[in-house]
Every structure is written in C-alpha cells, then in structure tokens.
Amino acid sequence: RVVGGSDVLPGTGAWAGIASVRCYWNPPVSVHVCGGTLISSQWLLSAAHCFINRTNPLSEWAVVFGATSLAQTGPDVEVRRIKRLIMHEQYVPVLEYNDMALLELDRPVRCRYNIQTACLPGPSMKLPEMKNCYVAGWGDRIVKSSGRDILQQAKVQFVNNQICNSSEWLDGYIYDFHVCAGQGGVSTCQGDSGGPLVCEDKRAGIFWQIGVTSWGIGCARPKRPSVFASTQYYYNWIWKTMG
Numbered sequence: 098r099v100v101g102g103s104d105v106l107p108g109t110g111a112w113a114g115i116a117s118v119r120c121y122w123n124p125p126v127s128v129h130v131c132g133g134t135l136i137s138s139q140w141l142l143s144a145a146h147c148f149i150n151r152t153n154p155l156s157e158w159a160v161v162f163g164a165t166s167l168a169q170t171g172p173d174v175e176v177r178r179i180k181r182l183i184m185h186e187q188y189v190p191v192l193e194y195n196d197m198a199l200l201e202l203d204r205p206v207r208c209r210y211n212i213q214t215a216c217l218p219g220p221s222m223k224l225p226e227m228k229n230c231y232v233a234g235w236g237d238r239i240v241k242s243s244g245r246d247i248l249q250q251a252k253v254q255f256v257n258n259q260i261c262n263s264s265e266w267l268d269g270y271i272y273d274f275h276v277c278a279g280q281g282g283v284s285t286c287q288g289d290s291g292g293p294l295v296c297e298d299k300r301a302g303i304f305w306q307i308g309v310t311s312w313g314i315g316c317a318r319p320k321r322p323s324v325f326a327s328t329q330y331y332y333n334w335i336w337k338t339m340g
Contacts, residue, residue: 105165105233105248111295111304112233112248113213116141117167118200118291120151122159122176129167129246132234132292133160134215134306138205140339142215143291144309144326145184145198155179160202163212167235167246173211177202183338185331195274196311196326198291199338215293215306217328217335224305224329227255229297230278232310232323234289253278255296256322266320274330276308279323294325 105112114134118141121128133143141160151158161167162175181201188195206212218224233250261267261277271277278294294308308325328335 103250105250111231111297112165112250112293113211114215114306115233115248115293117161117164117235118143118147119159119161120153121157123157124170125168127159127161127167129235131290132310133200134293134309135162135206135212136215136217136335137339138208138214139202141200141202142217142306142309142328142335143198143200144196144311145188146190146193146196146311147291148182148184148198149188149190155182160200162206163209165248173209175206175212177204177206179203185334193312193324194272195331197309197331197334199335201339215295216303217332218305218307220329220332222329224296224298224307227296227307229299230255230307231295231297231304232279232289232292234292234310236289253294253323261322261324266322267314267324271324274327275311276325276327277322278308278325279313294323 116133117129118131118133119127120130131147133141136142158179160177164174179200180203183199185195185197230253256277262271289310292310293306295304295306311324311326313323314321
C-alpha cells in the first residue's frame, strides 16, 4: 500500500496511465500483485521482480486500466491479457538490479479521459527541479467485489542519489539506474511494486514518470526512502525492446 496517502478520484491527471496487474483474473475474484503504467497503446511498463516467482501461467494474468477501485467494472474499465512478458535480460533478483519489465498486451488500449499513456523523459533531457513528486498504488490485495480498495496517492520527497547512497541512508546500495523518494511517514510499500513515481513539470504542464517502484527497507522509515528503477536510465532499453 501507499503509506500516508489519500484516495485518488477517477480521471486524476497524473494517474491516468496507471494499471493494476492481476496474477489471477476470473471475475468477481482477482488478485492484484503489482502496478504498471501504459507507455504506448499495447505496452505496459512494470518491475521484473513482479514476475520472477509466478506460480501460474501468464494466460491467467490480466492488466486492468481505468479503475481507481480494484473491484471496479463497467464501461470506463479496460481489461487486457498478456501476450508477451519481457524482463530485462540483466535483471538480478534479490539485489534487484535492472528491475524492469515490459508487457505486450493482447490488443491495443483505447485512450480516453481516464486512460492515458505515461510520459517518460529521454536520456539527455534535463529534468526540472523535483519539488512536486508523487507515488500511487493499491497494495497487495485479493479482490472480491467490495469496492473499498481505492487507489492511494501520496506526495513524496525526492532524494538525490548522493544523499540516498550515504552511510546513514542506504549505504552503497544505490546506483545510476536508481532513483530515491519518500521517507519519514510517506512512501510506497509492498504491493505497489511496478507502479510509477511521477514528478510535475509545471512549465510544460505535464507529469514525468521518473521511476518504477522497485524496493525499500521497511515502510516509511526515516532515512530509508523507497527505491525506484530510473525510467531515464532505461529509456533506450524500453524503446528498443518494444521495437
């Protein structure tokens, strides 16, 4: 879950690209395991570790778009099966290096007010000051049609890698392919893996997705921010892999 967060209303700008990855889909019962973001009409970006210990075939999995409640159905919600899973070829479990995955969907998703593609910053782009950054997620839930599992969002503090990697913080575990944010009462938690870290670019009037939720030590502890895979670092891998 997102700790220290608030409910997201349907169609909220920064989260229109967010999706729920379900490892089991047989309505009215489904199992949410991770988040992800739509980055083109037929591709979802998520974290590799979401798929490493799967116990059932991908044919039973599904990706749900346009819902803020996990139990939500109806005309605003789109469901897709997974045609292909591509995990980063240099992904290292446990250490969570190169924790990136792409899912090719069985058919394209139609964009509308509550379903949009995320904006990924290119490798040479100079990002604006990271003042307004946010995370969102549902947490690790088995869904029955109760309608109570609402997407949570929270504002988080961006922490530069030099501070994040210092001895009092994450002490040598942070590399160029990481981004840190959160800490002290607000952060992502187990179940938000694969979901987005976005930062507002007020000048351009958009939110950039700068990270994919990867790992953390505990939940919302001081000097223990959440760690994200950097979309800017993996930008070329993402677009090359999608072909």
